[in-house]
Structure formats: structure tokens, C-alpha cells
Amino acid sequence: MTVKVLIVDARPERSRALEQALRDAGFEVVTRADEHDDLYAIMTRVKPDAVIIDAALPSRDTLEHMGQLGRRFPKPMIMLAEEETPDLTREATSAGVSAYVVEDVQPALVRSMVNVAIASFEAHRALKGELTKTQTTLSQRRTIERAKSQLMETHAFSEDAAYQWLRKHAMNRRLTIHEVAQAVLASDDFES
Amino acid sequence: MKDHQTPRDAWPSPELDTLTLGMLPLNDAAPLVVARERGFFATHGLDVTLQVESSWAGLRDSMQLGLLDGAQMLPLMPLASTLGLDGRPTPMLSALTLNLGGNAITVSNALYASMQAADPEAMVQAPISARALAAVVRQRRAAGEPALCFASVYPFSSHHYQLRYWLADGGVDPDRDLELRVVPPPLVAEQLEAGWLDGYCVGEPWNTLAARRESGRVLIGSHAIWQHGQEKVFAVREAWADAYPATHRAVLRALLEACVWLDGSAQRVEAARLMCEKGYLDVSPTVVEESMAGEGTPAPHGVSVFHRHAANFPWRSHLRWYADQMRRWQHLDVAAPALADCLARCVRPDLFREAADDLGFNYPLVDVKSEGEHASQWALEGRRGDIAMGGDQLLGGGRFSGQG
Numbered sequence: 001m002t003v004k005v006l007i008v009d010a011r012p013e014r015s016r017a018l019e020q021a022l023r024d025a026g027f028e029v030v031t032r033a034d035e036h037d038d039l040y041a042i043m044t045r046v047k048p049d050a051v052i053i054d055a056a057l058p059s060r061d062t063l064e065h066m067g068q069l070g071r072r073f074p075k076p077m078i079m080l081a082e083e084e085t086p087d088l089t090r091e092a093t094s095a096g097v098s099a100y101v102v103e104d105v106q107p108a109l110v111r112s113m114v115n116v117a118i119a120s121f122e123a124h125r126a127l128k129g130e131l132t133k134t135q136t137t138l139s140q141r142r143t144i145e146r147a148k149s150q151l152m153e154t155h156a157f158s159e160d161a162a163y164q165w166l167r168k169h170a171m172n173r174r175l176t177i178h179e180v181a182q183a184v185l186a187s188d189d190f191e192s
Numbered sequence: 193m194k195d196h197q198t199p200r201d202a203w204p205s206p207e208l209d210t211l212t213l214g215m216l217p218l219n220d221a222a223p224l225v226v227a228r229e230r231g232f233f234a235t236h237g238l239d240v241t242l243q244v245e246s247s248w249a250g251l252r253d254s255m256q257l258g259l260l261d262g263a264q265m266l267p268l269m270p271l272a273s274t275l276g277l278d279g280r281p282t283p284m285l286s287a288l289t290l291n292l293g294g295n296a297i298t299v300s301n302a303l304y305a306s307m308q309a310a311d312p313e314a315m316v317q318a319p320i321s322a323r324a325l326a327a328v329v330r331q332r333r334a335a336g337e338p339a340l341c342f343a344s345v346y347p348f349s350s351h352h353y354q355l356r357y358w359l360a361d362g363g364v365d366p367d368r369d370l371e372l373r374v375v376p377p378p379l380v381a382e383q384l385e386a387g388w389l390d391g392y393c394v395g396e397p398w399n400t401l402a403a404r405r406e407s408g409r410v411l412i413g414s415h416a417i418w419q420h421g422q423e424k425v426f427a428v429r430e431a432w433a434d435a436y437p438a439t440h441r442a443v444l445r446a447l448l449e450a451c452v453w454l455d456g457s458a459q460r461v462e463a464a465r466l467m468c469e470k471g472y473l474d475v476s477p478t479v480v481e482e483s484m485a486g487e488g489t490p491a492p493h494g495v496s497v498f499h500r501h502a503a504n505f506p507w508r509s510h511l512r513w514y515a516d517q518m519r520r521w522q523h524l525d526v527a528a529p530a531l532a533d534c535l536a537r538c539v540r541p542d543l544f545r546e547a548a549d550d551l552g553f554n555y556p557l558v559d560v561k562s563e564g565e566h567a568s569q570w571a572l573e574g575r576r577g578d579i580a581m582g583g584d585q586l587l588g589g590g591r592f593s594g595q596g
Binding site: 041056062064139 | 246247248249250253254257258259345346347373374375376377378379382383386388525527
């Protein structure tokens with residue numbers, strides 16, 4: 001599979017060397033951009049699998065936004081940090097943020113650097129997905145609990161009767177219990 | 193006012209004396225620059241290095257990794273970091289607001305002309321609403337033209353939500369009618385000139401700069417969207433605040449004194465020079481001076497309030513307003529009780545009051561205030577007498593109770 005890497009760097013000598021190293025490491029498509037290019041247009045066109053960006057570029061915020069648009073551009077980002085920022089790279093590495101690397105990275109390391117970044121990004125995304133799912137379930141459960149108490153109050157149902165009521169309406173209307181619970185909470189006179 | 197001041201020798205001595213604080217090259221980093229360059233940090237026993245970051249993402253990473261002791265931040269950043277919405281989940285808090293207002297919305301000359309042609313009546317009303325923009329959007333859609341493109345500076349930014357507020361007030365749906373991008377402040381003016389952007393909401397000096405270069409027209413300042421709305425805060429990690437309470441308190445005192453100093457318009461010019469000459473801002477000093485200037489001077493849009501009207505007080509309701517904007521646009525899905533807990537953690541008026549008491553400064557007795565109730569100055573009960581508060585109108589007559 002072709003892994004596409006986009007390099008965003010304001011220093012042509014450095015990005016040329018990095019591009020060569022990436023090609024040597026077997027990455028087949030590499031596009032270089034500098035901060036004055038239209039990153040939204042380039043990202044849409046190139047659809048890179050990973051982005052390497054100079055950590056000192058203001059355009060990082062632009063890429064952060066594209067990352068947040070999520071579904072469209074979820075990309076692992078690798079930060080190129082200056083030699084003078086050893087703290088940043090050391091702390092980032094020890095914190096498990098593998099995305100910060102110093103700029104004179106050896107060509108031999110380039111392949112694993114990109115692969116590790118993609119892998120840890122995918123792992124992080126999977127974890128985040130799980131988390132979102134758990135949070136959704138929790139919030140749905142809360143909605144159902146609240147609907148149940150409301151039904152117990154207004155109809156003097158037992159807890160079990162309230163749940164059976166929700167379940168019956170869900171089945172009859174081809175809705176989930178959560179959706180029925182939302183409808184109950186949305187209107188006081190949800191009946192029939 | 194000074195009679196209630198805690199005696200200096202009763203101030204707890206800072207656990208740390210050498211600190212690194214982060215900032216972006218923006219006018220409203222002035223309190224940090226002034227506190228350092230005019231010696232306010234030094235008088236509170238602190239040797240501070242200011243690290244100028246080039247992006248909010250970079251500043252966020254440095255904060256989350258513990259490489260900075262504290263930083264200038266956008267009001268939503270501590271909340272987003274605490275909730276884990278932005279970067280690695282890291283609890284952060286703010287106990288001081290650096291300034292109110294300071295942003296503006298600028299559009300390209302071409303869009304300005306289209307707005308005037310589409311709805312000339314709307315364009316002579318002040319403040320300029322997005323009504324004429326809505327007409328342009330309709331025309332472009334009918335003609336099959338691509339959506340207009342606007343920028344703000346960061347996803348979790350005051351600018352982003354002020355821009356959305358203005359758009360929605362004029363009948364423009366920011367998600368359906370436009371493309372919204374994030375573009376770093378130093379690049380917005382050139383992207384406007386290049387035609388990649390049709391407009392943006394950004395802090396100064398980047399609106400004044402576009403106006404001076406005649407590449408854009410400034411439509412409305414953020415004070416006309418949310419009068420005396422919160423703009424930047426000083427933030428630290430929660431763990432840092434717990435470990436170094438006396439250091440935090442000393443930083444807050446120094447910043448408070450710097451903000452008082454910045455309140456005078458003569459000092460604004462000096463601050464602008466300091467920022468340029470000391471290399472914190474790489475923009476022509478005249479542009480910074482003009483955009484930093486106090487009221488009554490030619491800079492009409494992005495005037496920051498650094499101290500008066502209880503500007504530095506960390507209102508819980510200010511962050512709540514931004515959080516409500518996030519919910520309005522479905523960017524925040526946190527149950528109300530969890531959000532209330534988080535707001536209580538992220539905004540710490542109690543810590544502000546300790547620092548203000550050290551200096552004998554006045555401060556509000558309540559943590560929450562409503563917005564949209566006052567068109568002009570009003571009085572609020574403070575610890576040491578009434579405080580002259582500024583107006584707090586919301587564009588279009590909006591009201592906000594401040595409660596969750």
C-alpha cells in the first residue's frame with residue numbers, strides 16, 4: 001500500500017532532504033508545502049496518510065482544525081522540532097507523544113518514525129472511539145433512568161412497569177428505548 | 193484602598209523563583225511583557241522568561257508536557273484541556289483574565305463591495321450586522337458560486353464563537369452557508385489578499401494591518417458583539433497550582449499590577465514599543481501602537497480593556513458563556529452537572545481574591561454575573577466598595593443569566 005506523506009516546512013533545504021529520506025524509506029508519494037500555501041486545498045487534494053510539520057510553524061493550528069473536522073482529515077502529525085528544544089522532544093517522548101522528533105533524523109529512522117506515528121494515531125483513535133461509545137451509553141442510560149422516574153411519578157408505575165412501558169412503545173414504534181425515553185422527557189404528555 | 197492590604201512580609205514566599213511563561217505574538221500578551229520588562233515580576237521575587245510560541249497548538253503541547261509554568265491562553269483552552277477535547281487530557285485552571293475585547297471581523301474589499309450592493313441599508317447601520325452577508329450568501333447560492341470562506345485563529349477560540357455569534361445574528365448559518373477555517377493570525381491578511389479567505393475574526397494588530405494595507409475592511413469589533421467580553425486568560429496546570437500556590441499567587445499579583453499600569457493610554461504606546469523593541473511582536477511599531485491605543489484614539493475596533501471594570505476578575509459566567517456557545521453549535525456534549533463541576537475547577541475566583549487581597553485591590557463578591565443587561569456603566573458591590581462595571585450588551589439584544 002502506498003503511504004502518502006505531506007511535509008509542511010518553511011525551510012526548503014531541510015524538507016528536500018526529508019523528502020529524499022522518505023522516498024528512500026519506501027514512501028511513494030510525498031508532497032511538500034510551505035506555510036504560505038493553501039493547506040486546506042492541498043490536504044483535500046493529496047489526502048495524506050501522515051503529515052510532517054515544522055513544530056514552530058503557526059500553520060500547526062490550521063492542521064489541528066483539519067484534524068478536528070475529524071471524519072474528513074484525521075491525520076497523524078509528526079512535529080519536526082529544533083535541535084535547541086531537547087526538553088520538548090524528551091518530554092514528548094517520555095509522555096508517549098511520539099509525534100515530536102528532532103530535525104536531523106537519520107534516513108534509516110524515517111520509516112519507523114512515520115509507521116509508529118500512524119500506528120499510535122490509529123490506536124489512539126480506536127481508544128477515543130471506545131470512549132465516545134461508553135460515554136454515549138452512559139448518557140443514554142441516564143436518559144432512560146430519568147424517563148422511568150418521570151413515568152413512575154406521572155402514572156404511579158412501579159420501576160419495572162415503567163421500563164416495560166418504554167419497551168412496549170419502543171417495539172410498537174420501531175424505536176430504541178433511548179429514543180422513546182427522549183420523547184417522554186421532551187413532552188410531558190407523551191401518551192398512547 | 194490600600195488600608196486593607198495584607199502586609200508585604202505576610203505574603204507567602206514563592207516556592208519557585210525562576211519561571212518560564214508562554215505567550216503568542218499578540219497585543220494582548222502585553223500584561224506578561226509589561227510584568228517582565230517593567231519589573232513587576234521581579235518585585236514579587238520572580239525571575240521570569242517569556243517563551244513566544246508560534247501556534248496555540250504548540251503552546252498547548254508545551255503546557256500539557258509541563259515545559260511551561262503558565263501561559264497566556266484563550267478562555268476555552270483550560271476547559272478543553274481539562275475535558276480532554278484538546279490534546280492530552282490535562283486539568284488546567286485560570287485565576288486571572290488578561291483582557292476584555294480586542295478582536296474584530298474584517299472582510300475583503302470585494303466582499304465588502306458585494307455586501308454594499310446586496311443590502312446598502314444594512315451596511316449603514318451600526319454596528320454592521322451580517323444581514324448584508326446573508327444576502328450575498330443567497331445570491332451566490334442562486335448563482336451556483338462556491339461558499340465564502342471565513343477564518344478564525346483556533347478551534348477552541350473566542351474568535352471562533354464571536355464570529356459564529358455575529359453570523360447567526362445576521363441570519364447566516366455558519367455550518368451550512370460558509371466554510372470556516374483556522375488560519376494563524378500572521379497569515380490572515382495575506383490570505384485575504386490572495387483571495388483564499390473572504391473574511392476573518394482575529395485579534396489585533398491583524399485587523400488594523402489589513403485596513404492600513406487597504407486589503408480589507410474592518411466591519412465590527414468584538415466589543416459590539418459581546419461588550420467587555422472575556423478575551424485572554426492566564427492559565428496554569430491544576431497540578432502546578434496545587435504544588436506552588438505561593439508562586440501562583442505572586443504571578444497573579446505581578447500580572448494584576450501590570451494590567452493596572454496598562455490601563456492608561458499613554459502607557460499603551462510605551463507597551464507597544466516594548467513589545468516590538470524587545471522582539472515579542474514582529475510587526476511595525478506604528479501598527480501596534482495604533483491598534484494598542486486606548487479609547488478616544490483612531491483605533492476604533494479592537495481596543496482591549498486590561499484592568500478597569502473588574503476586567504481581571506475570572507468570572508465563572510464568562511467561561512460558561514463560551515461553553516454555552518460550544519453547546520449551541522454542538523461542539524460540546526457534556527452533561528450539565530459534569531460541566532458545572534468542570535467550570536468550578538477551571539475558573540478560580542478564590543485564588544484571584546487572595547492575590548487581590550495581598551495588594552489591597554477591590555474585587556467582586558460574587559462569582560457569576562449576567563450578560564446583556566447593561567448598556568453602559570453600572571455599579572457592582574465589591575469587597576472594598578462599589579466597582580464601576582462596563583456595559584455588557586450582546587449583539588442583537590441577547591441575554592445570558594450566567595447560570596447553567
